[in-house]
Amino acid sequence: MSSNSVAQRPNYSHATHIAARDECADKYLGNAVSTNTVRSNHCFPDDIGREHFKEGERDRDSHGHSSDLSDDDIANIRDENDDDLNTVRVDKIMALVSREKEYNVLVGWPERNEEAFRRAKPELKLLILDATSFDEDDLLHLTLEIFLEVGVHEKLGIATDKMKRFILGVRDRMLDNPYHNWTHVFDVMQTVYSLATMCHAFDKLSDIQTFALIVSALCHDLEHPGVNNLFLIKSRSSLATLYNETSILEKHHAFRAFELMFHANTDLLSSFTPEQYADFREIMMSIILATDMARHGDYMARLKQILAEHEGKEGQIDVDELFLMEIIIKCADTANVLKPFEVAKKWALRVTDEFFLQGDMERASGMEVTPICDRTSQSRVAVQKGFIDFVITPFYTLVGNLLPDLLECFKQIQINRQAWDAYDDAMLVEEVGKHKSGLLPSNGEPVSLRIVTWNIAAVNNNPFEYWITHGQTRQSADYASLMQEVQLLIDHPEGRDFEIKDIISDEMVAEVKAEMETFGLDGLDEWENRWKTEYKHRLAISGFLKDKAIGSKRLISMPDRVTNTINSEGSVLMRPSVISMFDGDCMGSLDEWWITWKDFMFHRQVKIIDRNKPGVSNELFVIEMLQKIAHSKYPAITEEEEAISIPLQVLVLAIFDAILIHILNSLAPTTWQPIKRSLCQAFNQNKSLQVLSILKNTYSDVDVFFIQEAAAGFVDAAKQVMGRKYMVMRPYLLDGFRNQNSIILASREFFVEGSTIDVTEHVIRLAGGGKWIAPGDLCAMTMKGVDGFRYLLASFHGDTNGMASLPVLKVGYTSFTAVTAHTCDRRCMKQLQLHILGTHCCAGETPSVKTWTTRNARTYLQPQLQKAVGIADAARKVLDLWFDVCCNDPLSSSFARNKPVTTLVHEMVFPTLQFPSDHAIVSALLTRKPS
DSSP states (O other), X not given: OOTTTTTOOOXXXXXXXXXXXXXXXXXXXXXXXXXXXXXXXXXXXXXXTTTTEETTEEOOOOOOOOOOOOHHHHHHHHHTTOTTHHHHHHHHHHHHHTOOOOOOOSSOXXXXXXXXXXXXXXXXXXXXXXXXXXXXXXXXHHHHHHHHHHTOTXXXXXXXXXXXXXXXXXXXXXXXXXXXXXXXXXXXXXXXXXXXXHTTGGGTSOHHHHHHHHHHXXXXXXXXXXXXXXXXXXXXXXXXXXXXXXXXXXXXXXXXXXXXXXSTTTOTXXXXXXXXXXXXXXXXXXXXXXXXXXXXXXXXXXXXXXXXXXXXXXXXXXXXXXXXXXXHHHHHHTGGGGSOHHHHHHHHHHHHHHHHHHHHHHHHTTOOOOGGGOTTTOOHHHHHHHHIXXXXXXXXXXXXXHOGGGHHHHHHHHHHHHHHTXXXXXXXHHHHSOOOTTSSOSSSOOOEEEEEEEEOOOOOSOTXXXXXXXXXXXHHHHHHHHHHHHHHHHHOOGGGOOBGGGTSOHHHHHHHHHHHHTTTOSOHHHHHHHIIIIITXXXXXXXXXXXXXXXXXXXXXXXXXXHSEEEETTEEEEOSSTTSSXXXXXXXXXXXXXXXXXXXXXXXXXXXXXXXXXXXXXXXXXXXXXXXXXXXXXXXXXXXXXXXXXXHHHHHHHHHHHHHHHHHHHHOTTTHHHHHHHHHIIIIISHHHHHHHHHHHHOTTOSEEEEEEEOHHHHHHHHHHHTTTEEEEOOSSOOOSSOOEEEEEEETTTBOTTOOEEOHHHHHHHTTSSSSOOTTSEEEEEEEBTTSOEEEEEEEOOOTTOTTHHHHHHHHTTTOSEEEEEEESSOHHHHHHHHHTTOBOTTOSSOOGGGOOBOOOBOSSSSOGGGBOOHHHHTTOXXXXXXXXXXXXXXXXXXXXXXXXXXXXXXXXXXXXXXXXXXOOXXXXXXXXXX
């Protein structure tokens, strides 16, 4: 290579109380919070889609979304003890509920079980179908069959393939609660179909109304957390705050439903006109809000009013279509009483299981236990009898008078009520309760748990961010050569350095100035002067890339954080840059790249979530996403520079991107883009599949997987790939902003389904209120095992400096039976404190360098060059140790500490193309010693 090979620029071509009944009824309404009217003004903070349609046409050109805060940004905020930390946290939390989830149909539509389908199909219009007798995949096919039998989606221009993706999305977003789960929402939808058929409602409804009714039934409990609205209020849940403590869950279900329908991979309503969409949205919101039992008294009052007005008149009552649909969904949502007693018993056990789990959480949190949720004093059978006597009978009596075609099926209510008189709780549990006999050792042998913990994070938006082991191919040699050449050039640019003006001309700067003038940016003359006097003649490598002042002023890292990868309605837009996942054809030519880069920054509109109005999206041009860099926050930037910091960010980012394009095209013109594509495929496009393939195929005998730093969409993927064998549990509010979530996969063979209690927020409060625990970092669940013991399982991702590790472990110290914790090796006191807590390291009391299980050395291709590590030091760049925690309380001390059961290749740089994480998998066998 000649000494001036980098300096030469090649020639490029351009180119939602019962009112008149006694107070007993309140007990059976789950302590519902009263509201005043049946109709709602729909003041949702989720007016998602209101701007989804332009006048007369759908906006099909938006591709972006809110940008992520990187680990470095969070660390910088924490390290600096920034006064704005709480504001940043609030912004992030507000973004969680309206997160944009990556949704990929990784497995696709399952094959149909013909025997199950033939058994169920004749019962789809009847109330005898037992949804609990079918598995989750069977219910997918039966859901689709209902849509096909109703036959309106295709009339509305919605392809059946879209319906399949939407149904899969609903299934995957339902939590594994005892009652409010995928089986329940299917059951309600099928019951709506049955009731609407029996009362001839479909003859009265339009296609839009019919579709809205069925979709609303399917989505009426979407992503239900397994607790009621009152619990959310008492526990000061962020959802209660977000939805102003009224119809909290119902509003959230509606919001999540529309979010899913608008997802780019679903796009369910793309064929709707603006008028059709407005009608559909109003109907669906009203129907879902009708399921809030706090509004039950209002419906009772209106039913009485309608019947009173019709008294003495002949003929059927002409019922308003919307009210008719609301009454049908209310009946379906409480229709367990309409099912044969053998089916009703199953649902009775499930709903009381969920009530009692809420009571357990209330007790553990020091809250007053809701009477109906108190397993120590409440009878399951009494709950059913009371609900029928005080809520169901009065309501269904009025409905039967309004819709006489339903009177025949309503007779089942009294049949079931009489049957309950012959039951007590013991009989109910004995007949319906789940038994898992034969799974425990019968010879007195100890019970063992195989556990795996894995932080699956690695490469985020920059495919070149970390040194990797590329493999043993020719391309691998090209990767090694490229990265070494880049390091050598940046470390020793001497004769090969070049001035910025050689790649960014005055004409290009003038073009940028003209573009920014159209956005009304101030100080552009001063900005242009700084270009001429401060940047134009700088040496690109030694004077720009290696200038620490630029890093301190955040002139590259700040705009890169905002524009690198932008999500909107499921679509992803990437800045044309070496350090993004952009894969366009323009990167081989600086001139062609420049045209694409300008179009991205100044002409591309994106839809991003309004942080102050969750659920509301704003249309912006990319440049409008940039914010000023405050001198008060970053003192390195002067007040004068702050005033023009948006134009400055644009200029400096353009220079940075151009330099990297020029360097790579000079060093490896034919190989760097194929190398980048291989990294993008391994660490972005196919990452979820690779991770799940490793878990499913290599660790098929594991009982519990603890996963950290998973993207929100990984939960959906895990349910699809591993949901038959494992219950996939995650914090109720996922972090879709940073996409760093802890989740747990628990074996359905070892743990009792429906026994889960989410104690995540309880642990966070005990650990100090979440000062250092970001949303999604912790997932803590208690579950009952088949051995009769209740286990506390926790997956936790702490911060880089380990500030959250000790507070969280101190909370779990007296109660955790098995937990994996991630801590640092850089502070010896931290290890000492962990041992004082009674913890043990699975790699021994004094782990050596060979037990280090993460390698995340950063390369020279990034905006913060001061964090780069040379290739010679990459294998020794270590931050973390994994600990297998066994505490000193009697329960957990009965577990034996075991040796790790995985093989770790020491001194190896990872991730690799086949192992897409910079953290090793740690596996252990925990054995309960005989009592």
